[in-house]
Amino acid sequence: MNETRREFLQKSAVAAGAVGAGLLASHFARGCEFEASEADALKPVLTTDGKLVQVKAEQVKPVLIAAKRDPAVREGVAGRKWVMVIDLAKCDGCKNCTTECNKMHHTPPEREWLRVFRMKDAHHTAPYWFPKPCFHCDNPPCTKVCPVGATFKRQDGIVLIDNERCIGCRFCMAACPYSTRYFNWGAPQNGSMTECDYSPETGFPRRVGTVEKCDFCPDMAKAGQLPMCAKSCTMGALYFGDENEDAVTNSDETVQLSKLLEERAGYRYFEELGTEPRVYYLPPKDRQYPGPLLKKKATT
Amino acid sequence: MLDNNGSLTKEQDGVHDRLQESVLEELLETLRPSGPLGRLWLLTLGTVMFAGAAAYAWQLLNGLRVTGMREYVSWGAYMTNFVFFIGVSHAGTLISAILRVTQADWRRSITRMAEGITVFALMVGAPMVIIDMGRPDRVLNVILHGRFNSPILWDVCAICTYLSGSLLYLYVAMIPDLAMLAPKRAAWDRAPWKERIYLALSLGYQGTAEQRRLLERALATMSIIIIPVAISVHTVVSWIFGMTLRPGWHSTIFGPYFVIGAIFSGTAAIITAMVLFRKAYHLEKYLTYRQFQNLGRLMLALNLLYIYFTLSEYLTAWYGSEVVERRLIDLLMGRNLYGLMFWGWAVFCLFLPALIVGLPRPKTLIPRLVIASILINIGMWVKRYLIIVPTLMTPYINPEAAGAIPHYYPTWVEWTVTAGGLATFMMLFTLFAKFFPIISIWETVEGVEELGAERIGVEVTIPKAKPRRRFQTAPAFLALPLLLAALVGIGAATRQASPSFTLTARGEGEDKEVVASLRVNTNSLAGARVAFFVERAFGRLPIGATVTDDKGVAAISFPESVPGATNGVLKVLAEVTAPPEWAGAQAKAEFAATLPRNLVEEPFPRALWSPHAPFPLVLTLLGLLTIVWSTYSFVIVQLVKLRRAAKTM
Numbered sequence: 007m008n009e010t011r012r013e014f015l016q017k018s019a020v021a022a023g024a025v026g027a028g029l030l031a032s033h034f035a036r037g038c039e040f041e042a043s044e045a046d047a048l049k050p051v052l053t054t055d056g057k058l059v060q061v062k063a064e065q066v067k068p069v070l071i072a073a074k075r076d077p078a079v080r081e082g083v084a085g086r087k088w089v090m091v092i093d094l095a096k097c098d099g100c101k102n103c104t105t106e107c108n109k110m111h112h113t114p115p116e117r118e119w120l121r122v123f124r125m126k127d128a129h130h131t132a133p134y135w136f137p138k139p140c141f142h143c144d145n146p147p148c149t150k151v152c153p154v155g156a157t158f159k160r161q162d163g164i165v166l167i168d169n170e171r172c173i174g175c176r177f178c179m180a181a182c183p184y185s186t187r188y189f190n191w192g193a194p195q196n197g198s199m200t201e202c203d204y205s206p207e208t209g210f211p212r213r214v215g216t217v218e219k220c221d222f223c224p225d226m227a228k229a230g231q232l233p234m235c236a237k238s239c240t241m242g243a244l245y246f247g248d249e250n251e252d253a254v255t256n257s258d259e260t261v262q263l264s265k266l267l268e269e270r271a272g273y274r275y276f277e278e279l280g281t282e283p284r285v286y287y288l289p290p291k292d293r294q295y296p297g298p299l300l301k302k303k304a305t306t
Numbered sequence: 307m308l309d310n311n312g313s314l315t316k317e318q319d320g321v322h323d324r325l326q327e328s329v330l331e332e333l334l335e336t337l338r339p340s341g342p343l344g345r346l347w348l349l350t351l352g353t354v355m356f357a358g359a360a361a362y363a364w365q366l367l368n369g370l371r372v373t374g375m376r377e378y379v380s381w382g383a384y385m386t387n388f389v390f391f392i393g394v395s396h397a398g399t400l401i402s403a404i405l406r407v408t409q410a411d412w413r414r415s416i417t418r419m420a421e422g423i424t425v426f427a428l429m430v431g432a433p434m435v436i437i438d439m440g441r442p443d444r445v446l447n448v449i450l451h452g453r454f455n456s457p458i459l460w461d462v463c464a465i466c467t468y469l470s471g472s473l474l475y476l477y478v479a480m481i482p483d484l485a486m487l488a489p490k491r492a493a494w495d496r497a498p499w500k501e502r503i504y505l506a507l508s509l510g511y512q513g514t515a516e517q518r519r520l521l522e523r524a525l526a527t528m529s530i531i532i533i534p535v536a537i538s539v540h541t542v543v544s545w546i547f548g549m550t551l552r553p554g555w556h557s558t559i560f561g562p563y564f565v566i567g568a569i570f571s572g573t574a575a576i577i578t579a580m581v582l583f584r585k586a587y588h589l590e591k592y593l594t595y596r597q598f599q600n601l602g603r604l605m606l607a608l609n610l611l612y613i614y615f616t617l618s619e620y621l622t623a624w625y626g627s628e629v630v631e632r633r634l635i636d637l638l639m640g641r642n643l644y645g646l647m648f649w650g651w652a653v654f655c656l657f658l659p660a661l662i663v664g665l666p667r668p669k670t671l672i673p674r675l676v677i678a679s680i681l682i683n684i685g686m687w688v689k690r691y692l693i694i695v696p697t698l699m700t701p702y703i704n705p706e707a708a709g710a711i712p713h714y715y716p717t718w719v720e721w722t723v724t725a726g727g728l729a730t731f732m733m734l735f736t737l738f739a740k741f742f743p744i745i746s747i748w749e750t751v752e753g754v755e756e757l758g759a760e761r762i763g764v765e766v767t768i769p770k771a772k773p774r775r776r777f778q779t780a781p782a783f784l785a786l787p788l789l790l791a792a793l794v795g796i797g798a799a800t801r802q803a804s805p806s807f808t809l810t811a812r813g814e815g816e817d818k819e820v821v822a823s824l825r826v827n828t829n830s831l832a833g834a835r836v837a838f839f840v841e842r843a844f845g846r847l848p849i850g851a852t853v854t855d856d857k858g859v860a861a862i863s864f865p866e867s868v869p870g871a872t873n874g875v876l877k878v879l880a881e882v883t884a885p886p887e888w889a890g891a892q893a894k895a896e897f898a899a900t901l902p903r904n905l906v907e908e909p910f911p912r913a914l915w916s917p918h919a920p921f922p923l924v925l926t927l928l929g930l931l932t933i934v935w936s937t938y939s940f941v942i943v944q945l946v947k948l949r950r951a952a953k954t955m
Contacts, residue, residue, distance in 0.1 A: 082909075085872040086843070116377070123707035138703065147551055149915040153458035154444075154451040158917065161909030173447050174370075174440020177458055179380040183551040185701045189380060189440065192371030214369045215440025232844050246844060252869050252901075253842035260845030262868065276702060279551050 079206055080168075082160025087249035088222055089163070090236070091266060092137055093256075093288040096243035098295035099124065099135035106238035107220075111209065112199060117188050119220035120235050124298050133298040134290040137244065139235065140165065140186045140220035141275070141283030148178035148187065157217070163249070163284050164224050166206040169216035178217055183279055187219045222246075232257070241294070249284075326751045329766060330486055333743050336587045340740070344586070351733040358726010361719045362437060370440055372719045378705055378712035379698045382691075383720040384438035387727055389690040390571070391431025392465070392543050393564075394683075394731075397572030398424025398472055399536035401601075402479075403529040412600055412763035414749040415592040419583065420576050421476040422744070424536075426734040427575070428469045430727045435461075437723060454919040454927055457549050460542045463927065467934055468532075468539045474938060475528040477507075478945065481521060482748035484508035500741070509945060510952025517951050524944035531937040538930070540568040547693065553630040554623070554638075554697035563615045567686060570608040574682035577601055579735070581676050583744055592745050595671065596763025602663050602675050605682070609660040616656065633700045644696050647688055655685020805831060805888055809880050809895035811864060818864035818900075820849075822880040822893055823857070830858030835884040840868050841877040851883070870899030 099122055107113070107120050119139065126133040142165045149159050156172035159165050179187040194212035196202075202210045207224045223233035227246075231237065232255060236244040239257055247254030247263060254263045266272065270288040340348060365372050375382045401420035405413035436442050452459050485508035488501060511517055544564035547555035557563075577598070584593045620639075623631045639645050659678035667674070699705075699712040716724075738744075753762035805826040813819050820838060824831040834854045839846035850862035860880070870876050876899040882891040912920045 084909075118708075121708050123703060125707055136707070145913075146915050151456050151458070151549065153453060153456040153462075154447040155453050155917055156447075156451075159915050171444070171447055171451060172441065173444045174442075175435070175438070175458060176380040176440070177456070177546070180547075180552065180698065181550045183702045185378060185703055185705065188377065190369070191373075191376065191440075192369040213441075217440075227843070230844065248843045250869060251842045251871060252867075253840070253845075253847040255842065255844035260839075260842050260847040262847060264867070279702075281551075 079166075080158055080160065082162035082164060082224075083228065084161060085250060086162040086227075088142070088224075088227060088284065089247060089249040089254065089263065090139065090142075090222070090233075090285045091245040091247075091254050091263065091272065091288065092285060093243045093245070093270070094134050094136065094290035095270075095288060095293050096241040096295070097122075097135040097137055097290075098241055098243075099298060100240065103137055103235035103239050103244060107234050110234045112195075112197065114195065119188070119218075132290065134293075135298060136287075137235075138184065138186070138275075139285060140222070141184055141281065141285045142222055144282035144284060145280060147181040147183060147279075147281055151177045151181045153177065162224070164222050166221055166224070167209075167217055167219065168206045169209070169213045169218065170204060172213075172216040174215035174217070176217065183276065183281065187217050189217055190214050322751070322755060325754060325766070326486070326747070329747055329751050329754075332591070333745055333747055334487075336583075336589075336739055336744055337741070348733070348736065351729045351736065354729035355726050355733060358723050358729065361722035361726065365437075365719050365723070366442070372717060374715045374717045374720060376712075376714070377710070378701065379695055379714035381438070381694050381698060382714055383716040383724055384434050385694050386687060386691045387724055388431055388434035388438070389543060389564075389693075390687045391427045391434065391727070391731070392540060393568035393571045393686060393690075394575045395424045395427035395431060395468075395472070395572065396536055396540060396565075396568040397427075397576040398422070398475075399532055400569045400572060400604075401576055402475070403532045403536075406525070406529040407533070410600075411753060411757055411761050412596050414753040414762050415589075415745045415764055416576065416580060416597055416601075417479065417749065418476075418742075418744055418746045419579055421472065421479065422735055422738050423572070423575055423579060424472040425469070425476055426731050426738070428465065428472065429734060430731045432465050432469065434727065453917070454924050455914050455916075457542065457545045460927065461546060463931060464535075464539045464542045467931065468535050471528070471532050471535050471934070471938060474941060475532050478521070478524050478528055478941065479746060479749070480742060481508055481511050481945075481948075482513065483743050483746060485511040485513070486747060487743070509949040511948065512952060514951060517948050520944045520948040520951065524941045524948075527937060527941050527944075531934060531941075535934055537565055540565045547697075551702075552697050553628070553700065553702075554634045554693070557619060559615065559619060563619060566608060566611050566615055567689070570605070570612050571682060571686035573601060573605045573608055574679035574686070577605065577675050577679040578683060581672065581679075583739065587739075587744070589745065591765040592750065594763050594765055595668070598672050598675055599668075600763075602671060602678075605675075605679070606660060606663045609656070609663070609682070613656060613660070616652075630700060630702055633704070634696060637700055638692060638696045644692065648692055651685050651688045651692065655681045655688065659685075805882075805891050807880065807882070807891050807893040809878060809893040811895075811897050812861075813864075816863075818866070819861045820864055820878055820880075820895075820897070821859060821861045822854075823859045824854050824882065824888075824891075825858050826888070830854075830856065831888065832856050832858060833885075834858075834860070834882055834888055836860040837881050837883050838862050838865075839879045839881070840865060841871070841879060846879060849878075864897075864900065866900040868899065869901040874899055874902070 101122050104118050104120050104122055108118065111119060113119060121138050123136040123138060124133060125136040142159075142163055144159075144163065146157075146159055146165050149157050149165055152158075153175060154171055154173055156169070157165060157167045157178050174189070176189060179189060190212055193214045196211040199210040199212075202208070204211060205225075207221070207228075209218055209221060212218065223231075226233060232246050233244075236246040236256060242256040242258050245254035245256045245261070245266070247260070249263060252263045253260055254266065255261075266288070267286060270291075272286040272288050274283045274286055276283075373382065373384075398421045401413065402417040402424075406417065436445055439445065448459070448462055452462070454460075484504050488504040488508050511521070541561040541564065544560040548557060548560035550556060580593050580597065580601075583589055620635070624635050624639075627635070637644055638648050659681050662674045662678045665674065695714055699714070705712055750762070750764060750766070754764065754766050759766045805824055807822065807824050810821050810823075811818065812821050822836050822838070824834055824836065832854055835851060836854060837851040838849045840849055841847075847868065849865040849868065852860045852862055854860045865876065865878075868876065876897045878895050878897060880893045882888045910916045910918075912918050914920065914923075
């Protein structure tokens with residue numbers, strides 16, 4: 007797995023003449039330059055007429071074109087309603103999701119878009135691991151309070167931040183009851199991302215004095231790929247999918263969302279706050295791993 | 307000298323003129339160039355201001371990382387300053403407007419100072435939000451992309467309205483004094499450019515009956531409208547916190563709690579200012595025991611109210627002891643730095659001032675008030691700090707569960723900018739007092755004439771008092787709706803397997819089935835295991851699996867509970883899983899889905915989170931702004947008339 011798989015894109019387009027598909031624009035990872043990682047692996051590539059085709063990675067060559075910023079970035083993908091389900095019975099607190107997410111987003115140390123908490127609700131209740139991404143609420147308190155519409159909710163359910171408009175007032179950070187948002191207090195280290203064309207869907211390059219958070223990887227979803235956390239969860243604890251399609255997929259299977267929530271008594275965290283999160287949790291019943299108490303896990 | 311056209315005062319055998327001259331002469335002393343002490347004061351303030359500006363420049367260069375704010379505690383000293391200064395600005399409203407409307411006689415010598423505090427505290431408080439911003443270069447986005455859904459926009463509107471209103475109010479009440487300052491005077495030497503400014507600002511006011519009528523109408527209107535505006539401003543400031551879902555902030559009493567706190571700290575601020583000006587300019591004759599006594603009583607009343615509100619706020623949280631609120635209370639009142647600050651504040655800045663001011667010892671009143679007001683001023687800053695920081699440290703999801711411990715201590719940058727803000731406030735006030743009379747001359751003169759020096763609480767001797775003239779009140783209908791309004795004011799690789807594999811649907815209703823038929827070289831393949839899937843965004847959703855019968859047919863019931871894809875179509879896929887030699891053979895077909903897709907008709911309704919604010923919110927905001935600004939316009943029309951009245955003479 008190449009760590010910089012996301013390092014490309016937005017202004018990249020991919021020519022895959024070998025498959026006769028003509029000019030293909032790829033939209034499945036973040037960064038400025040496409041780097042084929044697994045030579046034999048199949049890469050989904052979006053054709054110009056909107057079809058998704060599988061192409062051998064080695065056949066995909068990057069063609070950098072001057073792509074303008076997608077004006078529909080605030081609208082989102084029509085007909086989609088992205089949703090996440092986190093199975094607490096499967097999460098063993100390994101934090102692979104956090105690690106992979108941080109790598110892909112070049113997140114500075116101590117900043118975790120997806121943070122794993124070691125929860126213990128009461129003295130005699132069982133402790134459990136609690137991975138917490140942004141909940142992409144349907145009634146998002148952060149988006150309500152933004153004075154300039156820098157953070158916005160799209161029709162596909164995703165809440166994004168436009169760091170070219172953000173004034174850095176941090177009202178959204180105060181308003182988010184889940185402490186999901188982070189702030190670039192100083193000049194961020196963008197490294198190789200500095201020259202990227204910015205899009206709220208990728209978040210690159212970071213800018214000083216602006217807010218950022220988990221974005222549900224909309225660029226990867228466009229390309230038919232799971233967000234990095236769900237993709238990298240070895241336990242299959244993180245499911246992601248389209249509520250409209252009533253299906254969610256984890257790293258190895260696709261299941262029916264409504265059935266999963268019904269059978270496993272899915273719930274949303276702090277439902278009483280009325281934020282209507284787009285992230286569901288499945289209670290840690292019949293855990294498939296030793297709980298935090300039994301298995302001493304490093305929390306660092 | 308003011309009245310040469312048959313106004314009321316002309317008949318008083320020059321009493322008015324003599325009185326006015328003597329008051330004027332005494333009060334003009336404040337406008338003299340600063341002495342060595344005064345210059346030292348200005349120099350000190352200038353140095354602190356420069357240090358504050360330098361610290362802010364450092365912050366601009368390095369970003370907010372030079373502050374103590376980090377993850378979790380994302381607001382700190384700057385927001386504390388913002389709330390503090392907006393609070394102090396309430397001095398003007400209360401002392402001046404309320405006392406003017408209620409015709410409190412003793413107000414006359416303190417109204418100007420109070421109005422000044424409002425204007426200068428706002429001028430320092432409002433930019434604190436910009437100093438706190440990560441991207442001050444984008445401040446115009448608030449206008450370009452402003453959303454009425456955000457309490458910050460409410461704040462911008464309210465503070466702009468309040469600042470404009472209090473400037474207008476300060477100015478209207480100063481017009482007669484400006485007219486007095488304009489002419490040359492032997493005893494008072496001043497630059498010609500000042501004369502031109504005074505003359506232009508005085509709008510040609512000569513104190514004629516018509517001009518007085520217009521002035522009093524303008525003043526009365528302003529003093530009424532500014533009250534709901536001021537109340538709304540601090541209410542909206544509290545709503546920045548109150549509108550969030552945070553324990554310790556999401557409280558219904560936050561509006562009134564902040565308003566009372568603001569008037570309380572404003573009163574303390576004006577007492578401090580009065581003492582300083584009294585000492586520096588020898589105004590003992592004008593700022594007498596009477597003013598201190600009454601303001602002291604007012605401050606005591608507000609102090610008791612603030613104790614009451616504090617008790618209501620924290621008792622309910624402590625008694626109810628919800629998990630998150632208990633965490634906050636433990637942090638705020640427990641054995642830690644915040645507990646020390648909280649109890650220190652409660653003892654020394656809340657109960658002690660009430661005790662000090664409440665003592666029945668007339669002789670020591672002023673020193674006691676000085677101590678109390680300074681304690682209150684410090685205390686109100688600490689209290690705002692305690693409202694902001696501990697709440698941010700105790701979010702719903704306990705940070706300690708992820709091994710994070712929120713911490714915040716303001717850095718030298720924040721302390722320096724804060725000191726710079728305070729120095730700017732004092733500097734603005736000092737300079738104001740150098741250019742304009744800090745005590746309203748005409749109101750004092752009028753009061754002495756009409757009510758007597760004793761009644762208005764000044765020690766000015768005059769030969770004779772004049773019959774009382776009623777203070778004209780503005781149309782009363784303005785007050786009620788405004789007060790009410792102000793309170794409302796929101797693929798996979800397809801293996802070309804040799805078997806022929808087809809996928810169809812048959813039957814209707816509940817008997818509807820998806821049928822896969824599998825043949826190899828025209829022979830039906832029996833006993834093969836076929837798995838059925840529906841294609842979804844990120845994978846294949848299994849909908850069933852079965853074994854082919856003698857005819858090579860595998861059928862499962864139609865997936866009625868599965869909605870179609872974006873175009874309403876179900877892409878069904880069948881795959882052979884056994885026997886191994888045929889495994890991987892696939893057939894695909896598209897069927898119209900039974901379930902309609904769960905699409906939202908309007909993806910961007912007028913909701914609080916959407917780009918466009920709900921209509922009731924927009925209408926309320928625009929309605930309130932229209933009422934206030936049309937009242938301001940009414941006042942400005944009076945001033946224009948006043949200017950015209952001067953020309954026609």
